[in-house]
Amino acid sequence: xxxxxxxxxxxxxxxxxxxxxxxxxxxxxxxxxxxxxxxxxxxxxxxxxxxxxxxxxxxxxxxxxxxxxxxxxxxxxxxxxxxxxxxxxxxxxxxxxxxxxxxxxxxxxxxxxxxxxxxxxxxxxxxxxxxxxxxxxxxxxxxx
Numbered sequence: 001x002x003x004x005x006x007x008x009x010x011x012x013x014x015x016x017x018x019x020x021x022x023x024x025x026x027x028x029x030x031x032x033x034x035x036x037x038x039x040x041x042x043x044x045x046x047x048x049x050x051x052x053x054x055x056x057x058x059x060x061x062x063x064x065x066x067x068x069x070x071x072x073x074x075x076x077x078x079x080x081x082x083x084x085x086x087x088x089x090x091x092x093x094x095x096x097x098x099x100x101x102x103x104x105x106x107x108x109x110x111x112x113x114x115x116x117x118x119x120x121x122x123x124x125x126x127x128x129x130x131x132x133x134x135x136x137x138x139x140x141x142x143x144x
Contacts, residue, residue, distance in 0.1 A: 028057060039066055044073040055083070065092050072100050077107040088117075 035050035048070035054063045068083035084101035087093050093101060098121065105114035 028054070032063075035063075035066070039070060042073075044070040048074060048076070048079070052079075059086075061087075061090060061092050064090070065097065069097070069100070072104060077104045080104045081108055081110070 031050055031054060035047050035054060038044075038047035038050060048067060051063050051067035051070055054060065055067050064083055065087050068080050068087055071077070071080035071083060081101070081104040084093070084097070084104055087097070088101055098117075102114055102117055105111075105117060
Protein backbone atom coordinates (compact mmCIF):
# COMPACT_ATOMS: atom_id res chain seq x y z
CA UNK A 1 0.00 0.00 0.00
CA UNK A 2 2.84 2.41 0.85
CA UNK A 3 4.53 1.67 -2.47
CA UNK A 4 1.42 2.81 -4.38
CA UNK A 5 1.17 6.00 -2.37
CA UNK A 6 4.75 7.25 -3.09
CA UNK A 7 4.48 7.33 -6.90
CA UNK A 8 1.16 9.18 -6.72
CA UNK A 9 2.67 11.68 -4.24
CA UNK A 10 5.55 12.23 -6.67
CA UNK A 11 3.07 13.04 -9.47
CA UNK A 12 1.18 15.43 -7.21
CA UNK A 13 4.41 17.27 -6.38
CA UNK A 14 5.41 17.46 -10.06
CA UNK A 15 1.93 18.74 -10.89
CA UNK A 16 2.18 21.46 -8.24
CA UNK A 17 5.57 22.57 -9.52
CA UNK A 18 4.26 22.83 -13.09
CA UNK A 19 1.20 24.72 -11.85
CA UNK A 20 3.30 27.23 -9.89
CA UNK A 21 5.61 27.80 -12.86
CA UNK A 22 2.66 28.44 -15.15
CA UNK A 23 1.24 30.98 -12.67
CA UNK A 24 4.51 32.90 -12.81
CA UNK A 25 4.34 33.13 -16.61
CA UNK A 26 0.71 34.17 -16.43
CA UNK A 27 1.46 36.90 -13.89
CA UNK A 28 4.24 38.24 -16.14
CA UNK A 29 1.77 38.52 -19.02
CA UNK A 30 -0.68 40.39 -16.82
CA UNK A 31 2.07 42.69 -15.54
CA UNK A 32 3.10 43.36 -19.17
CA UNK A 33 -0.47 44.36 -20.11
CA UNK A 34 -0.78 46.64 -17.09
CA UNK A 35 2.60 48.26 -17.80
CA UNK A 36 1.65 48.88 -21.44
CA UNK A 37 -1.70 50.34 -20.39
CA UNK A 38 -0.03 52.67 -17.87
CA UNK A 39 2.58 53.73 -20.44
CA UNK A 40 -0.05 54.44 -23.10
CA UNK A 41 -2.09 56.38 -20.53
CA UNK A 42 1.01 58.49 -19.78
CA UNK A 43 1.23 57.26 -16.19
CA UNK A 44 4.99 57.08 -16.32
CA UNK A 45 5.73 56.67 -12.60
CA UNK A 46 3.72 53.46 -12.46
CA UNK A 47 4.92 52.22 -15.86
CA UNK A 48 8.56 52.82 -14.86
CA UNK A 49 8.14 50.59 -11.81
CA UNK A 50 6.42 47.85 -13.79
CA UNK A 51 8.87 47.89 -16.69
CA UNK A 52 11.78 47.74 -14.25
CA UNK A 53 10.29 44.60 -12.72
CA UNK A 54 9.72 43.13 -16.18
CA UNK A 55 13.26 43.94 -17.33
CA UNK A 56 14.68 42.34 -14.19
CA UNK A 57 12.76 39.13 -14.87
CA UNK A 58 13.39 39.02 -18.65
CA UNK A 59 15.24 41.57 -20.75
CA UNK A 60 12.68 42.11 -23.50
CA UNK A 61 13.94 44.88 -25.83
CA UNK A 62 10.63 46.71 -25.80
CA UNK A 63 10.52 46.74 -21.99
CA UNK A 64 14.06 48.12 -21.75
CA UNK A 65 13.20 50.99 -24.05
CA UNK A 66 9.88 51.74 -22.36
CA UNK A 67 11.58 51.72 -18.95
CA UNK A 68 14.10 54.26 -20.24
CA UNK A 69 11.39 56.49 -21.74
CA UNK A 70 9.25 56.26 -18.59
CA UNK A 71 12.14 57.29 -16.36
CA UNK A 72 13.10 60.10 -18.74
CA UNK A 73 9.53 61.45 -18.73
CA UNK A 74 9.47 61.63 -14.92
CA UNK A 75 12.91 63.28 -14.85
CA UNK A 76 14.63 60.33 -13.14
CA UNK A 77 17.68 60.74 -15.33
CA UNK A 78 19.89 58.29 -13.44
CA UNK A 79 17.55 55.38 -14.17
CA UNK A 80 16.80 56.71 -17.64
CA UNK A 81 20.53 56.73 -18.41
CA UNK A 82 20.87 53.17 -17.11
CA UNK A 83 18.17 51.79 -19.41
CA UNK A 84 19.09 54.00 -22.37
CA UNK A 85 22.65 52.69 -22.12
CA UNK A 86 21.41 49.11 -22.35
CA UNK A 87 19.13 50.01 -25.25
CA UNK A 88 21.95 51.89 -27.02
CA UNK A 89 24.28 48.91 -26.74
CA UNK A 90 21.56 46.71 -28.24
CA UNK A 91 21.01 49.30 -31.01
CA UNK A 92 17.35 49.83 -30.08
CA UNK A 93 17.34 53.64 -30.09
CA UNK A 94 15.92 55.82 -32.83
CA UNK A 95 17.15 59.40 -33.23
CA UNK A 96 14.81 60.93 -30.65
CA UNK A 97 15.62 58.29 -28.05
CA UNK A 98 19.33 58.75 -28.75
CA UNK A 99 18.90 62.45 -28.04
CA UNK A 100 17.12 61.57 -24.78
CA UNK A 101 20.05 59.32 -23.85
CA UNK A 102 22.45 62.17 -24.59
CA UNK A 103 20.37 64.56 -22.48
CA UNK A 104 20.26 62.06 -19.62
CA UNK A 105 24.04 61.90 -19.69
CA UNK A 106 24.26 65.67 -19.63
CA UNK A 107 21.69 66.04 -16.81
CA UNK A 108 23.69 63.52 -14.77
CA UNK A 109 26.88 65.49 -15.49
CA UNK A 110 28.48 62.59 -17.31
CA UNK A 111 30.04 64.93 -19.82
CA UNK A 112 32.79 62.56 -20.92
CA UNK A 113 30.24 59.85 -21.73
CA UNK A 114 28.07 62.40 -23.55
CA UNK A 115 31.11 63.50 -25.55
CA UNK A 116 31.90 59.86 -26.35
CA UNK A 117 28.31 59.27 -27.47
CA UNK A 118 28.30 62.37 -29.66
CA UNK A 119 31.60 61.27 -31.22
CA UNK A 120 30.11 57.84 -32.01
CA UNK A 121 27.07 59.54 -33.56
CA UNK A 122 29.26 61.79 -35.68
CA UNK A 123 31.33 58.80 -36.81
CA UNK A 124 28.15 56.91 -37.80
CA UNK A 125 26.71 59.93 -39.61
CA UNK A 126 23.69 60.01 -37.29
CA UNK A 127 21.31 62.95 -37.67
CA UNK A 128 22.31 64.12 -34.18
CA UNK A 129 25.99 64.16 -35.04
CA UNK A 130 25.94 67.95 -34.62
CA UNK A 131 26.00 67.27 -30.86
CA UNK A 132 29.71 66.56 -31.17
CA UNK A 133 30.26 70.02 -32.61
CA UNK A 134 28.11 71.65 -29.92
CA UNK A 135 30.17 69.95 -27.19
CA UNK A 136 33.34 71.29 -28.79
CA UNK A 137 31.86 74.80 -28.81
CA UNK A 138 30.71 74.47 -25.18
CA UNK A 139 34.21 73.42 -24.15
CA UNK A 140 35.73 76.40 -25.97
CA UNK A 141 33.32 78.80 -24.29
CA UNK A 142 33.92 77.33 -20.83
CA UNK A 143 37.69 77.63 -21.31
CA UNK A 144 37.49 81.35 -22.08
